[in-house]
Amino acid sequence: MNKHSDNERSEGAAPDAAPSGENPVADDKGVKISRRHALLGGGIATLAGLGLGTGAGYAFGKSAGKTAGQEASDVMKISYPFRGKHQSGITTPQQQQMMMAAYDLITDNRDLVIQLLKDWSLASEKMMNGNPVNDPKQSKLAPPDDTGEAYDLGPGALTITIGFGESFFTKDGKDRFGIAQRMPKPLKGGIPRMAAEKLDPDQCYGDIVVQACSEDPMISMHAIHNLSRLAFGTASVRWTQLGYGRTSSTSTGQKTPRNLFGFKDGTSNVKGEEAEAELNEHLWIQPEDSGGKYFAGGSYLCTRKIKQMMEVWDELVLQEQEDTIGRDKLHGAPQSGGHEFTPPDFKKKDQDGKLMIAEDSHVAVVHPDNNGGRRMLRRGYNYMEGTDSLGRLEGGLMFIAYVRNPQTNFIPILRKMSGDAMTEYLQHISTSMWVIPPGMGENEDYIGQKLFES
Structure with a gap:
């Protein structure tokens, strides 16, 4: 589902297309209170997701992956360069599959x-080109250097994005690696507790995060599998999350997807083709920002795992659903009229003098027009983890947003979600925040090198 269906500007509705490397372009109140309590036994859900996207990618030179991406007619042949001004997997046209893993350093x-x-970094560059992490060994008496489950699948538009949590810099008051003074201020303290949260601490935060997105779940899993294997003895997996079916669009070449409530999600999000000035304002960390010396060209990653009460939502009449979201369910147009990409008119009233888009609708709560123009880039995914003991679906949204500063572009909007009519049908169960370093340059050896060597 999506909280920020409208936290962004309009996007085109062109069919999905293959990316092109440097600037890749490939690919809603009513009678709902008692129903949820009746079906779920109470428990108010929390705040909903947010959104906004931005940023066109930048790459050095012509890698084989870039060429493949330009010429590919099969998504499994698409590849992206690992090196560049910004890390891949942010403004890259959003893929359909995702696996995210958080790690705790044990040294x-x-x-x-x-x-x-x-x-x-070396393994990521190889895997993004569709290659194993190392050439196959001839000896059958040693473990293979690659786990092998992605052999013959191709690059599959894989992107790997790496970031650091607050505990990467300091833990229990200790400067772990001599870089505590270099931690950017917006990272400190993480995301504040919100009303009616029910967070699982084992699924929150961590020292390092890796986001692996692709067009095939096996390819995303293969990437996390191999990076986890390489981390043995240095870092251990804290939590992982699988995502399927994007709930956002990061390119004007992508159609607006739907969430598990059946509504189009992320219509107003920022897109990668927007002007550089817009991306710099809302997405990319700037040199003058806190920590800019080490993280300019990077971003902040904010996540929220949000369970959706689908069985309760399913019992709402269509009008209730649309009033909760603020949009038409079939076409995605705002209730004030027009088509999907028509800007919502929050002052327009019907013949009885009632606002056509309710003030507590999701669209009204999160839209940039009602949030000082603040925007974010969203890369969320649906998730499904079977059913509970009563047969209710255990699924929802893995909300993922990238912003220049979470203290201005994410947290204030999240706080407003407590007044969002949709929160009655949601339960936030995990949260995290990370700083994402810039991309790796041609003469650099690893992501985050400036942090350790500048």
């Missing part, structure tokens, strides 16, 4: 952490 040895980042 205080700075050199081992640097070596891990070197190993991960």
